[in-house]
Amino acid sequence: MAYSYRCKDYPGMEACPASFTAETEAxxxxxxxxxxxxxxxxxxxxxxxEDRQQIKNLIRET
Structure with a gap:
């Protein structure tokens, strides 16, 4: 299992193309x-x- 995050999913960051995938959430x-x-x-x-929780809510298990 891996974890992923796309910056553009965070409100106000729609123009950011960055995305990350890592083996652990940490x-x-x-x-x-x-x-x-x-x-x-x-x-x-x-x-x-609250900001950290919003980011956490956008992290996906892949």
Missing amino acids: ELWKHIEIHGSTAHQEEPEKWSP
Whole structure:
């Protein structure tokens, strides 16, 4: 089993083509956080619990 996330599924990020797939959900979160930081100039450590839950809701088992 693997886990995947598409940035464009997050509200307001529809133009972003990034997508990630990883063997574990923990590894996937690392990719999502690095992407948020480098591509969107966000600070993942400041993401609210609600933001993190919204991302979690978009993660798919593949």
